[in-house]
Amino acid sequence: MSAPFLTLLLPPLLAAAGALVLPPRWRGSWALHAALALVSLLAALRLASLVLDGWTPTWGPTDLFRVDALSALLAACVAFVAALAALLGPRLGGEQHYTPPQVRRFRVFAALFAFTMLVAVTANNVGVMWIAIEATTIASAVIVPLTVSKASVEASWKYILIGSVGIALAFVGTVLAYFDFVTLVGQRDYALNWTVLLANAPVLHQPVIELAFVFLLIGYGTKAGIAPMHTWLPDAHSEAPAALSAMMSGVLLAVALYAIVRWRAVVAAAVGPAFPSRLLVGLGLLSLGIAALSLVIQRQYKRLLAYSSIEHTGLMCVGLALGPLGVFATMLHLINHTLAKSMMFFLSGRILDRYGTPEIGRVSGLLRVMPLTAGLFATGMITLLGLPPFGMFLSKFTLLRAGFAGGQGWLMAAVLGFLAVAFVSLLGHLHRMLYGAAPAGVRQGESDCWAVLPLAVCVVALVVLGLIVPAPVTALLDRIVEIAGR
Amino acid sequence: MSPQLVSQLSVGGSTLVLLAGLMMLWRRGVNAHIGAFTAQSVALAATTAMVGWFTGDWQLWAVAVLLLLVKAVGIPILLKRMARRFGTERELEPYVNTATSLLLGGLLVLLAYVVTGPLVSVSQLPTRTGMPLAMGLVFVSLLVIISRKKALTQVLGFLMLENGIALLAVLGTHGIPIIVEIGVFLDVALGFMVMQVFVYQIHETFESIDVEQLNRLRE
Numbered sequence: 001m002s003a004p005f006l007t008l009l010l011p012p013l014l015a016a017a018g019a020l021v022l023p024p025r026w027r028g029s030w031a032l033h034a035a036l037a038l039v040s041l042l043a044a045l046r047l048a049s050l051v052l053d054g055w056t057p058t059w060g061p062t063d064l065f066r067v068d069a070l071s072a073l074l075a076a077c078v079a080f081v082a083a084l085a086a087l088l089g090p091r092l093g094g095e096q097h098y099t100p101p102q103v104r105r106f107r108v109f110a111a112l113f114a115f116t117m118l119v120a121v122t123a124n125n126v127g128v129m130w131i132a133i134e135a136t137t138i139a140s141a142v143i144v145p146l147t148v149s150k151a152s153v154e155a156s157w158k159y160i161l162i163g164s165v166g167i168a169l170a171f172v173g174t175v176l177a178y179f180d181f182v183t184l185v186g187q188r189d190y191a192l193n194w195t196v197l198l199a200n201a202p203v204l205h206q207p208v209i210e211l212a213f214v215f216l217l218i219g220y221g222t223k224a225g226i227a228p229m230h231t232w233l234p235d236a237h238s239e240a241p242a243a244l245s246a247m248m249s250g251v252l253l254a255v256a257l258y259a260i261v262r263w264r265a266v267v268a269a270a271v272g273p274a275f276p277s278r279l280l281v282g283l284g285l286l287s288l289g290i291a292a293l294s295l296v297i298q299r300q301y302k303r304l305l306a307y308s309s310i311e312h313t314g315l316m317c318v319g320l321a322l323g324p325l326g327v328f329a330t331m332l333h334l335i336n337h338t339l340a341k342s343m344m345f346f347l348s349g350r351i352l353d354r355y356g357t358p359e360i361g362r363v364s365g366l367l368r369v370m371p372l373t374a375g376l377f378a379t380g381m382i383t384l385l386g387l388p389p390f391g392m393f394l395s396k397f398t399l400l401r402a403g404f405a406g407g408q409g410w411l412m413a414a415v416l417g418f419l420a421v422a423f424v425s426l427l428g429h430l431h432r433m434l435y436g437a438a439p440a441g442v443r444q445g446e447s448d449c450w451a452v453l454p455l456a457v458c459v460v461a462l463v464v465l466g467l468i469v470p471a472p473v474t475a476l477l478d479r480i481v482e483i484a485g486r
Numbered sequence: 487m488s489p490q491l492v493s494q495l496s497v498g499g500s501t502l503v504l505l506a507g508l509m510m511l512w513r514r515g516v517n518a519h520i521g522a523f524t525a526q527s528v529a530l531a532a533t534t535a536m537v538g539w540f541t542g543d544w545q546l547w548a549v550a551v552l553l554l555l556v557k558a559v560g561i562p563i564l565l566k567r568m569a570r571r572f573g574t575e576r577e578l579e580p581y582v583n584t585a586t587s588l589l590l591g592g593l594l595v596l597l598a599y600v601v602t603g604p605l606v607s608v609s610q611l612p613t614r615t616g617m618p619l620a621m622g623l624v625f626v627s628l629l630v631i632i633s634r635k636k637a638l639t640q641v642l643g644f645l646m647l648e649n650g651i652a653l654l655a656v657l658g659t660h661g662i663p664i665i666v667e668i669g670v671f672l673d674v675a676l677g678f679m680v681m682q683v684f685v686y687q688i689h690e691t692f693e694s695i696d697v698e699q700l701n702r703l704r705e
Contacts, residue, residue, distance in 0.1 A: 064665075127666030134673045138680050145687065153691045154700040157684050161640055164677050165631060168647050171670070172624060175651060176605070179658040183609050189663050207604035235703045 004050065004067075005059040005122065007043035008075065011036040012082065012115035019107035024100040033107055037079070037086035040118070044079040048072040052475055058124065062190040066124035069479035073331065074121035074251075074258050077338045081250040082114035087454050088346055089243025098146065098241075106143050106241065113139040113247060117255050127192040129259060130167070130174055133223060136252060137163040144240045155232075155239035162232040163223060170219025170259070176212035177266070180204050194262055201269035210275055213267045217260060217279055224256035225310045226317060227287040234294075237306035238358065242349020245302065249309045250342030254334050257316060261327075264320060265484045273486060277321035284321070285414060287314025292421040295429075300358040302348050304429055305341065308384055311422050312337045315399065318415060325402035327485040331477050333395035336383070336465060340392065343458040344380040347373055350452070351433075355442055360429055365438035372446045374434055376455055381430045383462050385423050391465030489612035492540045496657055499533030500616030502526075503653055504595070507623045507646050510630045510639070511587040516569045519642050520562055527557035530649050534656050537613055545664045546656065552671060553652070561645065561678060568638055568685060572695050582633045590629055595622035605658065613657040620657060623650035637685045637695040641678070648674050 015036040022029035050057055051072045059065040067075065089110065098106070116139055120132035141160040145152035174192070181191045184203055190196050201209075222229040237245045264276045291311035298304040312333070319330035350373050355363050366374040383390040396419070403412040438444060464470065469477075487495075506526030510519055531553040538546030582590065598621035606614050627650055630643035652670075655662050662670075685695055692699050 127662060128669065131666065131669035131673055138676050142680060148687065148691065150691055151702050153687050154703055157637065157688060157700060160681055160684060164644055165647065168651060171651055175655045178662060179605065182659045187660065192663060192666060205608050208608060211601065
């Protein structure tokens with residue numbers, strides 16, 4: 001079963017190598033880059049269809065790589081956003097011109113970034129998963145300061161330091177879990193395989209595995225943007241080039257959350273779901289609260305989107321603690337967030353190009369200046385608010401229903417309160433940007449319309465997911481619930 | 487080697503590794519910090535080799551050699567080059583003064599003993615006695631990263647954190663699978679290289695590596 005794995009993982013490596021040697025200005029190098037990303041996306045979809053047919057493809061010595069429904073979903077999300085970034089980034093059809101060396105640097109590291117995320121979600125060995133997630137920090141941090149300024153240097157330093165330290169703590173957790181396994185069973189090469197850990201979970205020692213989970217949650221939670229470890233996130237997301245922000249917010253947070261979901265399943269099998277649920281609800285509520293209040297006082301639209309990511313991560317943490325239906329809703333929400341948030345960050349790059357300012361207060365009349373961009377931006381924002389007919393309405397609604405059905409009325413009331421605060425402030429900010437007179441000196445009229453066309457795919461997918469969840473998606477989510485929904 | 491001797495050597499090696507970490511709290515000079523890190527890496531490699539000898543596992547010998555080459559020779563050379571560039575910039579008064587830092591360091595080591603209590607009680611390995619000290623180093627390294635103001639000192643704190651985890655792994659499990667070990671080495675080396683580039687970049691942009699200036703990004 002090596003073919004689907006190779007067609008998934010090799011293209012990004014080839015793309016990085018190609019970008020390194022080919023001239024960045026040449027259209028052919030862009031076309032090759034985009035084509036390879038599409039091959040990877042097709043491979044991810046092929047893996048998902050294999051999983052739906054009842055297969056669980058594995059590859060490598062001691063089943064190093066393994067794709068079940070959860071892996072297939074994440075791989076498809078990562079490959080999708082990576083393909084968008086390859087098609088659009090870093091220029092995004094805007095006016096801002098990066099120099100050829102900057103374009104080359106972006107393409108090389110964006111492809112490596114995609115590669116590390118794909119390895120992270122397809123690795124069966126949790127040690128390899130950790131290595132890959134640590135490598136995501138390195139690959140992405142290099143291109144945060146694509147244009148060197150005081151702000152971007154500061155953001156990249158905070159990102160790599162907090163990210164590396166956080167992820168090191170996740171390694172402490174991994175070592176502790178492995179320690180417990182070795183103590184009981186002895187040294188085995190496959191002992192770090194998630195399947196083996198899960199099968200042996202019932203005999204693991206309770207205090208050790210609980211301690212391990214605390215480290216793992218803090219560690220991977222740092223990368224997922226869970227409060228109070230989220231402090232790097234708004235800086236990095238706002239200073240990075242738009243295509244990188246889209247990849248970080250759209251899928252990197254989801255990949256880190258994926259690691260938490262994997263470990264939660266092991267811990268729930270070892271000590272029952274109550275312990276991980278308490279921690280997830282606590283940190284999830286804190287993230288929701290901090291994000292909701294920060295949204296109110298934001299003055300920059302990219303930071304606004306970054307805090308909205310923290311809000312949604314918090315919501316998904318709470319959802320993971322709400323039983324099978326909650327896990328179903330969380331995973332549906334993850335798909336919606338990937339689609340909506342990556343689109344929003346791509347669009348924010350276009351707005352930044354045209355207005356030349358990150359301040360919300362100095363962006364006005366967007367509907368007149370860039371009608372197409374404004375329309376998509378408003379659509380994305382309405383999705384994030386959770387209004388029908390878009391997918392997020394359905395996933396938020398299902399999540400809340402899971403909470404109320406599980407007798408968590410007070411918790412859901414608190415969640416609803418925070419969501420309401422976020423709703424009002426996001427709507428206010430959107431209104432300010434869309435209407436009014438355009439500032440003097442800002443050119444009117446959309447340019448390079450073709451560049452935003454790929455983003456229409458996101459809108460179509462969001463509408464489809466909002467009207468009726470397609471049968472293959474439901475089947476995939478049902479399988480994920482079987483894997484991780486205990 | 488008898489298990490008692492291994493147990494004593496584990497405690498001895500871990501104590502040296504932890505002491506090198508605590509030195510970061512009371513010394514101010516960059517060169518003293520780099521020296522402490524180098525000595526710590528040597529002690530870590532020696533402890534790893536000792537466990538390898540005890541278990542007869544060749545992989546641990548390989549890891550010990552790798553540790554010496556990367557963390558006791560390679561990274562210190564690069565660190566010294568940075569120190570020559572920024573050496574005149576001494577560590578400023580940290581957020582927490584020396585006496586308080588040492589007191590906090592001691593409390594963190596005590597906390598490590600409490601936290602690792604369940605670990606030591608479930609394990610039968612003779613090397614388990616060093617695990618609380620390894621966890622202590624993890625906590626002390628976090629204190630260094632949080633409380634110091636120089637980017638270079640923070641990098642050293644991060645490297646020591648990695649050493650603490652490596653020690654925890656070798657004492658508690660007698661080595662993680664070699665493929666993971668190599669991947670972790672690669673990550674640490676690459677991560678350090680990128681951090682190094684960033685420190686130079688901070689110096690160029692801000693004309694100092696004092697991270698207190700990194701406060702432009704606010705709400």
